[in-house]
Amino acid sequence: MxxxxxxxxxxxxxxxxxxxxxxxxxxxxxxxxxxxxxxxxxxxxxxxxxxxxxxxxxxxxAIVDDAAARLERFRPWIARTFPDTAAAGGLxxxxxxxxxxxxxxxxxxxxxxxxxxxxxxxVSGSVKARGGVHEVLQYAESLAVAHGLLPAPVTHPDPATHADPDSTPALPHDRPAADGAASSGPGRSGATNVGSGQSEGAGTGAGGTASRAVGYTAFSSAPFRALMAGHRVVVGSTGNLGLSIGIISAALGLQATVHMSTHAQQWKKDLLRSRGVEVVEHSTDYTRAVAAGRAAAEHDDAVHFVDDEHSLSxxxxxxxxxxxxxxxxxxxxxxxxxxxxxxxxxxxxxxxxxxxxxxxxxxxxxxxxxxxxxxxxxxxxxxxxxxxxxxxxxxxxxxxxxxxxxxxxxxxxxxxxxxxxxxxxxxxxxxxxxxxxxxxxxxxxxxxxxxxxxxxxxxxxxxxxxxxxxxxxxxxxxxxxxxxxxxxxxxxxxxxxxxxxxxxxxxxxx
CATH class of the missing domain: 3.40.50.1100 (Rossmann fold)
Structure with missing residues (x-):
């Protein structure tokens, strides 16, 4: 109609x-x-x-280099969680x-x-898997660090320049066999291999010091998923951003709510619900759906709002x-x-x-x-x-x-x-x-x-x-x-x- x-x-x-x-x-x-x-x-x-x-x-x-390094750190977990990335080692x-x-x-x-x-x-068959996945991974990483489950990642002004492998050793059990086998190199922004695993004492979170080296595949473990289950990601979307946010959030064990505008197609709503994502339908346009999502997240510290209008992440x-x-x-x-x-x-x-x-x-x-x-x-x-x-x-x-x-x-x-x-x-x-x-x-x-x-x-x-x-x-x-x-x-x-x-x-x- x-x-x-x-x-x-x-x-x-x-x-x-x-x-x-x-x-x-x-x-x-x-x-x-x-x-x-x-x-x-x-x-x-x-x-x-x-x-x-x-x-x-x-x-x-520097925010681009930081994002590239974060995506690199998560590659072992991505490769194990999403089979369509396994051949490329989670790229x-x-x-x-x-x-x-x-x-x-x-x-x-x-x-x-x-x-x-x-x-x-x-992951989600659209460009939104780039920004959407990154922002949710950044949020999950920050939660894990803040609660002492993960040491703070080592950061560098330019990830392409930090060539000292001893400072950030990769954990053999945390690196997929196919890692690095991508058909195309990631270029400068993706060249870093920092953080596949972090050495003991590499950093501390607000919740305490990590007691051992932790690889990013630990995001599939019970302690990490228990932490994620107590937090929610909220976004307003006409469709594809909601798909990427919902899919990656559900894979991490985060709760997710997607506010969808009147333009969103039914199949996208159905797919999200099949992944356990809450879909809130609005009979209004995109801008108002985003505003509704923002309002829902405003007063809850356990909720992260993905702001498509202003997000640097x-x-x-x-x-x-x-x-x-x-x-x-x-x-x-x-x-x-x-x-x-x-x-x-x-x-x-x-x-x-x-x-x-x-x-x-x-x-x-x-x-x-x-x-x-x-x-x-x-x-x-x-x-x-x-x-x-x-x-x-x-x-x-x-x-x-x-x-x-x-x-x-x-x-x-x-x-x-x-x-x-x-x-x-x-x-x-x-x-x-x-x-x-x-x-x-x-x-x-x-x-x-x-x-x-x-x-x-x-x-x-x-x-x-x-x-x-x-x-x-x-x-x-x-x-x-x-x-x-x-x-x-x-x-x-x-x-x-x-x-x-x-x-x-x-x-x-x-």
Whole structure:
């Protein structure tokens, strides 16, 4: 059943910016096009060089190295808990592969098209397994340290530089036989092997000193699970973040509650409940579901709220992907430099996942990479926030848009203010795609490459068509001097689809 569209008249803007739209928001030409649900390409006039953009972001790059080291420490436990990671020794990573059949059928005549296969990312089959898994692991680790079950992990300013194996010995019983056998190296951010096990006396928690060396597979033991059972993780989600948070929390023995908006698909709710996760359904949009989750966790010290709008832990977990993709590109002999840029097409909802991934990529590849965010025509919240400079101070509801879209993971009306402000100089531009365009690309990818992804993931393919077409015509992003050479490498980040039930897959394909 289709929800009634809200009043198309824009609500009042915050007073500080009211004078920016003296004739009302719809007097702005770009805003008017967005209100008409017009698929468009917008190149960011505020985009700057990477060095300046990183400095202005306010993000400490050390959080990315810290996240990479934490994911490395947990690899033995991940490998034992999730069989689909065992061959890679607990590394949660996806392939990077070419799409020659899709490229030919789509008429992209020059350059190269690559697919980042987060649709088959282990644990939860979406990009959200990057940030979501990391944040829950960070919370679990902090609980274990605070209660004396685990020594505090050794940290280093740059994990790539600590080469002293004697300071953090790996425990033989805690290292899977296949560890390190991943098909692609993790790059700088994942190079560390710190903390597979910690030597006795390596650190203490608030609850006392660890009496012996403890490996991270101990998170499956009775004392750890008893501790986790007394704590809860809460998150608001339209779908895939809730899946990743719920699955990893349940695996650790944590209680989990996922507040899901009206856009969330039933199969995702059913899957979570089958894992013992509490699902709270809301007949409201994503922003209000998040607010409900935040309110539920606010006054309980035993509850951790995963804040998709402002979380540095989520952001850092996503950003770890940057070094890993850089390593995959090197392994495949793909040149990425100023003359051969990489254009990455990132589906965007609230902005946490594409923001973190983009940060990691520009940190690794510098000015040779350009990141375009892709949004549904019904929910172009990041584009609107960047264009107006209001970020989370404006909603697509002020354009009369409902956020009703087949791309449930992107059905967000108000962007992350943290991501918008931090990344405003590093996002090359935004592309909007209609439901029809996204579902057409779901079918096209299946017909050419035999892959089935969610419409939200297929949005990245529509973005390639748009940007590659602009490049062929010699166009640059609207209002900006950013040019995309005709021979650029285009990377579509396929953000989800690996856990789709058969009936949903069939519905997308027909």
């Amino acid at each position: 289709t929800a009634q569209r809200p009043d198309p008249r824009p609500a009042s803007l915050p007073p500080a910016r009211e004078d920016a739209f003296p004739g009302g928001l719809l007097a702005d030409p770009l805003a008017a096009r967005l209100a008409r649900e017009e698929p468009l390409t917008w190149w960011n006039p505020a985009a700057t060089d990477v060095a300046q953009g990183l400095a202005a972001s306010g993000v400490d790059p 949660i990573e996806s392939p990077l592969q070419a799409a020659p059949a899709w490229q030919e059928a789509a008429g992209v005549r020059s350059g190269r098209v690559l697919l980042k296969r987060d649709d088959i990312l282990p 989520l952001f850092a977990g996503y950003a770890v992907a940057g070094a890993r993709v850089a390593a995959q590109l090197r392994e495949q002999g793909i040149t990425v430099d100023r003359d051969h840029p990489l254009v990455v097409h990132l589906p965007c909802g609230i902005g946490g996942a594409p923001g973190g991934v983009a940060y990691g990529l520009v940190r690794e590849l510098g000015d040779a990479v350009r990141c375009a965010f892709v949004e549904p025509t019904q929910a172009p919240c990041m584009l609107l926030g960047l264009h107006t400079g209001l970020h989370d101070g404006i909603s697509v509801a002020q354009l009369g848009l409902s956020t009703r879209t087949v791309a449930d993971g992107l059905a967000v009306g108000r962007p992350s203010g943290f991501v918008g402000r931090a990344m405003q100089g590093l996002i090359a531009g935004c592309v909007t795609a209609s439901d029809e365009q996204m579902t057409d690309q779901v079918k096209a990818l299946y017909a050419t490459e035999g892959m089935v992804v969610e419409p939200s993931a297929a949005a990245a393919l529509e973005s390639i068509l748009r940007v590659a077409g602009d490049a062929a015509r010699g166009d640059s992003f609207e209002g900006a001097g950013v040019r995309v050479p005709e021979g650029a490498t285009h990377l579509a980040w396929l953000t989800g689809g690996g856990m789709l039930p058969a009936d949903v897959r069939a519905r997308y394909l027909h």
